[in-house]
Amino acid sequence: MSPIAMGGPALFIGTDTDYVALVRPELDPDQPGVRAAAAEAGVTPEEFAGPGDTWMxxxxxxxxxxxxxxxxxxxxxxxxxxxxxxxxLAAASGPFTVDGGAVLSLDARPAGADAYAFTARVTPPDDPDTTWTAETGPVPTAGLLADLDAFLGSLA
Incomplete structure (x- = not known):
C-alpha cells in the first residue's frame, strides 16, 4: 500500500515512514492549483496536466x-x-540485491518468516557523488508481491 496517493503508477517499497518509491505522477486537471497554473500558461487544464509521463x-x-x-x-x-x-521475492530464501541502474539499488534481507527488510541506495542523476539510503522495517512478502502485480498491471 502506498503511503501517499500519486494518481499514476506507483511502487512503494517500505513502510509509511521509511521507503523508496518509483512513481509516475499525474496531475488532476480539476485541482485548483492546476487550473490556476494552466490559466497563467494560457492553456487548458487538460493540456497543462499532460499525459503524466515523467518518472520520479x-x-x-x-x-x-x-x-x-x-x-x-x-x-x-x-x-x-x-x-x-x-x-x-518469489524465489528467494535469503538475501538478494535488485539493481535498478545508476540511480537505484535495493538490498533485501529476510525479516521474519514472511517478510523482508530493504536497504535502498538512491543516487540522483544530477549528483552522482551523493547517495541517499533508506532502511525499511519488515515488509510482508505477500503484500509486496500483490503491490508489484498491481504496479505491473497499471503499466500494461
Whole structure:
C-alpha cells in the first residue's frame, strides 16, 4: 500500500515512514492549483496536466524525504525493475540485491518468516557523488508481491 496517493503508477517499497518509491505522477486537471497554473500558461487544464509521463524516485527515512525526476525514463525500465524484484521475492530464501541502474539499488534481507527488510541506495542523476539510503522495517512478502502485480498491471 502506498503511503501517499500519486494518481499514476506507483511502487512503494517500505513502510509509511521509511521507503523508496518509483512513481509516475499525474496531475488532476480539476485541482485548483492546476487550473490556476494552466490559466497563467494560457492553456487548458487538460493540456497543462499532460499525459503524466515523467518518472520520479522518492525516498523517505524517519519521516524526512526527498526525490528527483528521471527524465527520459520509459515505462519499460520501472517495469523491468519491478519484474526482477518480483522474481527474486518469489524465489528467494535469503538475501538478494535488485539493481535498478545508476540511480537505484535495493538490498533485501529476510525479516521474519514472511517478510523482508530493504536497504535502498538512491543516487540522483544530477549528483552522482551523493547517495541517499533508506532502511525499511519488515515488509510482508505477500503484500509486496500483490503491490508489484498491481504496479505491473497499471503499466500494461
Amino acid at each position: 524516485v522518492m525516498v523517505e527515512t524517519g519521516g524526512e524525504g526527498d526525490g528527483f525526476e528521471l527524465p527520459g525514463v520509459r515505462d519499460v525500465e520501472p517495469a523491468g525493475f519491478a519484474e526482477r524484484l518480483r522474481a527474486e
